Amino acid sequence: MRLAVLGTGYVGLVAGAGFADVGNEVVCADVDAEKIARLMRGEIPIFEPGLDRLVANNVREQRLSFSTDIAATVAGAEVVIIAVGTPSAPDGSADLSYVLAAAEAIGRALTGWAVIVTKSTVPVGTAEKIREAVARVSEVPFAVASNPEFLKEGDAVNDFMKPDRVIVGSDDARACEVLRALYAPFVRTNDRMLFMEARSAELTKYASNAFLATRISFMNDIANLCERLGADVESVRRGMGMDPRIGPKFLFPGIGYGGSCFPKDVRAALATAEAAGGQLEILAAVDRVNERQKGVLVDKMAAHYGARLRGRTIALWGLAFKPGTDDVREAPSLTVIERLLAAGVKVRAFDPVANAAVRARFGDRVELCDGNYEAARGADGLALLTEWREFRRPNFQRLKELLVEPVLFDGRNIWDPAELRAAGFVYFGIGRR
Ligand SMILES: NC(=O)c1ccc[n+]([C@@H]2O[C@H](COP(=O)([O-])OP(=O)(O)OC[C@H]3O[C@@H](n4cnc5c(N)ncnc54)[C@H](O)[C@@H]3O)[C@@H](O)[C@H]2O)c1
Numbered sequence: 001m002r003l004a005v006l007g008t009g010y011v012g013l014v015a016g017a018g019f020a021d022v023g024n025e026v027v028c029a030d031v032d033a034e035k036i037a038r039l040m041r042g043e044i045p046i047f048e049p050g051l052d053r054l055v056a057n058n059v060r061e062q063r064l065s066f067s068t069d070i071a072a073t074v075a076g077a078e079v080v081i082i083a084v085g086t087p088s089a090p091d092g093s094a095d096l097s098y099v100l101a102a103a104e105a106i107g108r109a110l111t112g113w114a115v116i117v118t119k120s121t122v123p124v125g126t127a128e129k130i131r132e133a134v135a136r137v138s139e140v141p142f143a144v145a146s147n148p149e150f151l152k153e154g155d156a157v158n159d160f161m162k163p164d165r166v167i168v169g170s171d172d173a174r175a176c177e178v179l180r181a182l183y184a185p186f187v188r189t190n191d192r193m194l195f196m197e198a199r200s201a202e203l204t205k206y207a208s209n210a211f212l213a214t215r216i217s218f219m220n221d222i223a224n225l226c227e228r229l230g231a232d233v234e235s236v237r238r239g240m241g242m243d244p245r246i247g248p249k250f251l252f253p254g255i256g257y258g259g260s261c262f263p264k265d266v267r268a269a270l271a272t273a274e275a276a277g278g279q280l281e282i283l284a285a286v287d288r289v290n291e292r293q294k295g296v297l298v299d300k301m302a303a304h305y306g307a308r309l310r311g312r313t314i315a316l317w318g319l320a321f322k323p324g325t326d327d328v329r330e331a332p333s334l335t336v337i338e339r340l341l342a343a344g345v346k347v348r349a350f351d352p353v354a355n356a357a358v359r360a361r362f363g364d365r366v367e368l369c370d371g372n373y374e375a376a377r378g379a380d381g382l383a384l385l386t387e388w389r390e391f392r393r394p395n396f397q398r399l400k401e402l403l404v405e406p407v408l409f410d411g412r413n414i415w416d417p418a419e420l421r422a423a424g425f426v427y428f429g430i431g432r433r
Helices: 012-019 035-038 051-060 070-074 097-109 126-137 156-161 173-185 198-229 232-240 262-275 283-293 296-309 332-342 355-365 372-376 398-402 417-422
Strands: 002-006 025-029 064-067 079-082 112-119 141-146 166-169 191-194 313-315 346-352 382-386 407-410 426-428
Touching: 002 012, 002 070, 002 097, 012 051, 012 064, 012 079, 012 156, 025 070, 035 064, 051 064, 064 070, 070 097, 079 097, 079 173, 097 112, 097 382, 112 126, 112 173, 126 141, 126 198, 141 173, 141 198, 166 173, 166 198, 173 191, 173 332, 173 346, 191 198, 198 232, 198 262, 198 283, 198 346, 262 283, 296 382, 296 407, 296 426, 313 332, 313 372, 332 346, 332 355, 346 355, 346 372, 372 398, 417 426
Parallel strands: 002 025, 002 079, 025 064, 079 112, 112 141, 166 191, 313 346, 313 382, 382 407, 407 426
Antiparallel strands: 141 166
């Protein structure tokens, strides 16, 4: 099949390369000329494990190419995928301007029947808006389908190649047939395709992200209660997770969720409910709890150092919103850094791949270091913000020698408090005794 993918971000590039890998001819187009120039030079603009090889193989086999020419990309494609951003508008709703601009560009470029597939996360009713935007400028017949993407950054290639489920929302029989054929190689072992109408498909994506965010905020609430009651959330979490109705995943307390999806999707779901005259009361609390949680480590620092916090140096390990990605969009680290700087604290930080993204936001207000031990050198305390694998078993003796004061703020509960206290550290976790 001939595919056009508009948007070469985390979703568009992974999907484009994944579809090419099973034999399709895919052109990925973007309005960002610099991104396309880098891709044409063989560079991958984002960090995503396995993506470089997947892209390189398919470019070499001439199944995957890149372009800034949207019209030429769309012309002749049977499937046109919209994978552009849907950031938060100032009122929290999803800003659809990129999606609708893409739809209009597609309408102007269509040369024959195609199914226009929305992979971007979009509010309920967007499929109809896309249909209108295309029909306004095109007389060529076409179909619209919602196909929300469920990949996780950090494991995006695996998720795409072996999806838990493929949701297709469309009332057009031909579109459903084309998408069934397109996804057949990815669901061979187990048919995990689910067809429904577009509105339900659009809402499935928001409901899924909202539910995952709810689990995180719920556990953070329980963790904070554990601290008040003298219980240990790590025991509580394990005990809860053994119930198969609950399960152990996504029950980890920490410093809040971030990234390019949960925060904006939670806010967009709230805005959608409000616009429909309803309310998502649980989700409103999820959002509030998360905003509060991003500040808990700094609250612990303020309580520990008291008036001595101003003028101190704090080292931060991990800045990406989660391990395995360079994405810092809405990462809790940004809140931590802003609050520390506002409190007159000097920040030294290290992330295996996200240093550049943080430098782009904070410039020289944050000292970004080349290694984790380097960040700790001369600091008055160390905060672990992202649980990269390499931070799980550091050389604590070395760390103790580098720190001026051996104080650890473990924002992800990856270290053993008893072991560290025995080694002479002052340890603060989340919801632990
Ligand atoms: N990142 C994730 O993990 C993830 C997972 C599932 C769903 N989603 C959703 O997928 C969508 C894309 O997310 P992302 O993280 O890949 O975004 P991104 O910001 O990384 O990439 C979006 C790309 O679209 C390009 N673009 C904007 N307008 C365009 C146009 N008219 N034509 C062509 N290209 C255009 C931008 O230049 C940018 O390169 C969002 O709606 C997001 O919510 C993201």
